[in-house]
Amino acid sequence: MENNWTIQQTKNLFGYVKKAADSGKGLKWAFERASTESGRSVNSVRNYYYSQLKMFELVPGLARDLKIETIKSRRNGFELFSEDEITALIRTILKEKAKGRSVRAIITSIAGGPKQALRLQNKYRSMVAHNRSRVMAIMNSMSEKGEAYYNPYQKQVVDGGRQNDNLLRLNEYISKLDAGEVGSFLNILGKLKL
Numbered sequence: 001m002e003n004n005w006t007i008q009q010t011k012n013l014f015g016y017v018k019k020a021a022d023s024g025k026g027l028k029w030a031f032e033r034a035s036t037e038s039g040r041s042v043n044s045v046r047n048y049y050y051s052q053l054k055m056f057e058l059v060p061g062l063a064r065d066l067k068i069e070t071i072k073s074r075r076n077g078f079e080l081f082s083e084d085e086i087t088a089l090i091r092t093i094l095k096e097k098a099k100g101r102s103v104r105a106i107i108t109s110i111a112g113g114p115k116q117a118l119r120l121q122n123k124y125r126s127m128v129a130h131n132r133s134r135v136m137a138i139m140n141s142m143s144e145k146g147e148a149y150y151n152p153y154q155k156q157v158v159d160g161g162r163q164n165d166n167l168l169r170l171n172e173y174i175s176k177l178d179a180g181e182v183g184s185f186l187n188i189l190g191k192l193k194l
Helices: 007-023 027-038 042-058 060-065 083-097 103-110 114-130 132-144 166-175 179-191
Strands: 149-151 156-159
Touching (some): 007 027, 007 042, 042 060, 083 103, 083 114, 083 132, 103 114, 132 149, 132 156
Antiparallel strands (some): 149 156
């Protein structure tokens, strides 16, 4: 389906939103009506609504000229995380996850309710996925301080700045052996049926 919205479709969408607000229904109802009418997905309708709403807020005369009535958003203002909050969130999760706790349990314990928990979880997941250098810098800082933390990229605990990894331990053990001992060790490994 074509992504271009006609003026009439835009008017209908904002009309559904007004009707939903007047009757106490949620925006989802309006988005579903516009979705059915236009053949677009509900998510596409929602995204278009918010982009148009933003444009109408920036250029109020445009909505007036098109005879589109916007309603006051019932949503709270978008609250940004400070740099310190981001660092504290990531440090807390990495530290607690190293103790075996799940991300969800950690966030539940530090959040003030379900909405805040979702906000914190989304921020953490976004930072891990899209800001690897920032997360790595926090892990490096924790390593320098000798703190245990969970490395979400290698999916393992780093204990006191050292990875708690059996392969790493095995590598360290082998590196301390002399040539004859390495040969004997490899013979033993060869006899094992792993």
